Amino acid sequence: MIRLLLADDQDLVRGGLAALLSLEPDLEVVAEVGRGDAVLPAITAHDPDVALIDIEMAGGDGIEATAAVTASGARCRCLIVTTFGRPGYLRRAMEAGAAGFVVKDTPADQLAQMVRRVSRGERVVDPTLAADSLAGGIDPLTDREREVLRAAADGASVRTIAGRLHLSPGTVRNHLSSAIGKTETENRYAAARTARDRGWI
Structure with missing residues (x-):
């Protein structure tokens, strides 16, 4: 059994x-x-x-x-x-x-x-x-970029995300910018959506 x-x-x-x-x-x-x-x-x-x-x-x-x-x-x-x-x-x-x-x-x-x-x-x-x-390729995001994108997915502000993750606003912006580039999107909301659709977050 x-x-x-x-x-x-x-x-x-x-x-x-x-x-x-x-x-x-x-x-x-x-x-x-x-x-x-x-x-x-x-x-x-x-x-x-x-x-x-x-x-x-x-x-x-x-x-x-x-x-x-x-x-x-x-x-x-x-x-x-x-x-x-x-x-x-x-x-x-x-x-x-x-x-x-x-x-x-x-x-x-x-x-x-x-x-x-x-x-x-x-x-x-x-x-x-x-x-x-x-066919979809390897997930290009770092662990921290994934974490920041998850926090951004609900529309939270940079300051709110920084507070949640105990990071500086500048660090959050850097991670978001990198994730936007890697997902080839135009903003953090689109980056989060693309990453979710691909199963990266």
């Missing part, structure tokens, strides 16, 4: 996945969580073989949760199952230690097969996303 943890902030989606996967004779859902920071504690408590993790959740996203699981040395393998099939997300997830990456519209029987493959130690990636990731 393959023991599963489901991590998704939408109760309906999580419940649907649990119902579908539980129909498989060799799969058992042993835990469900709705926050990124609940993933590792649930893995420690329930010892699943595979964790199916969404990306966008409160309490840290699924990629951060995957990195925490990888760093902990837990034997559980992480499979990202997300609505957001962005090439940058795929690249970041694999760098964080994910064993696979699929989108939520994958048919249930295929998802079950992917879970089995991940549990056997294989890596599984949606082939279209893999091709798009190669």
Whole structure:
């Protein structure tokens, strides 16, 4: 029996996945969580073989949760199952230690097969996303540029961003300027949007 943890902030989606996967004779859902920071504690408590993790959740996203699981040395393998099939997300997830990456519209029987493959130690990636990731190039942003763009995405002023990140306004402007150049956009809002669309932030 393959023991599963489901991590998704939408109760309906999580419940649907649990119902579908539980129909498989060799799969058992042993835990469900709705926050990124609940993933590792649930893995420690329930010892699943595979964790199916969404990306966008409160309490840290699924990629951060995957990195925490990888760093902990837990034997559980992480499979990202997300609505957001962005090439940058795929690249970041694999760098964080994910064993696979699929989108939520994958048919249930295929998802079950992917879970089995991940549990056997294989890596599984949606082939279209893999091709798009190669075509999209490598994320050019530094960690600090990503952080500043995330803070700028909601329209915050330079002074507000500086306060949030404990940086000087001049440093924030420099990072924003660099990010605008790297994303080939005209302003920080467009840079943040482009970076989000590509899965870089």
